[in-house]
Amino acid sequence: MAQTALLTIGDVAARTGLAVSAIRFYEDKGLVEPIRSAGGQRRFLRADIRRLSFILIAQQLGLSIGEIGALLKELPQGRTPTKADWTRISRAIRSRIDARIAELERTRDRLDGCIGCGCLSLKNCALYNPDDRAAAKGPGPRLVIEEALD
Numbered sequence: 001m002a003q004t005a006l007l008t009i010g011d012v013a014a015r016t017g018l019a020v021s022a023i024r025f026y027e028d029k030g031l032v033e034p035i036r037s038a039g040g041q042r043r044f045l046r047a048d049i050r051r052l053s054f055i056l057i058a059q060q061l062g063l064s065i066g067e068i069g070a071l072l073k074e075l076p077q078g079r080t081p082t083k084a085d086w087t088r089i090s091r092a093i094r095s096r097i098d099a100r101i102a103e104l105e106r107t108r109d110r111l112d113g114c115i116g117c118g119c120l121s122l123k124n125c126a127l128y129n130p131d132d133r134a135a136a137k138g139p140g141p142r143l144v145i146e147e148a149l150d
Contacts, residue, residue, distance in 0.1 A: 046080065
């Protein structure tokens with residue numbers, strides 16, 4: 001198959017690991033825009049494989065479909081995005097990735113000692129969370145979610 005050949009939805013599904021129904025869903029949301037053949041069949045550019053891969057990664061990072069759509073609107077239609085195009089997109093979500101990494105590191109470092117609060121050790125809780133200060137910060141495991149209790 002030539003580099004410029006259009007791909008069927010089945011080809012794209014096989015290449016990305018996505019179900020055909022998922023690709024149609026992303027099309028309905030405006031995240032990919034296949035070309036229609038004379039017979040009305042969907043045909044995709046090879047660049048759409050990268051777009052769909054980005055969608056999968058962005059969803060794993062917790063971005064909503066709306067946020068992903070806004071980022072993808074920054075990419076050119078009708079041509080394969082360049083490294084500069086992708087760099088611009090990655091810079092837009094870098095702080096979100098860094099925050100997620102920090103949250104995961106905090107969780108890893110604190111999980112075996114204090115889940116804060118829903119408590120693994122009432123003896124330690126009196127030291128780390130006297131008078132249940134974490135409750136004032138909101139529901140859930142505040143000592144893990146936030147960097148520090150004031």
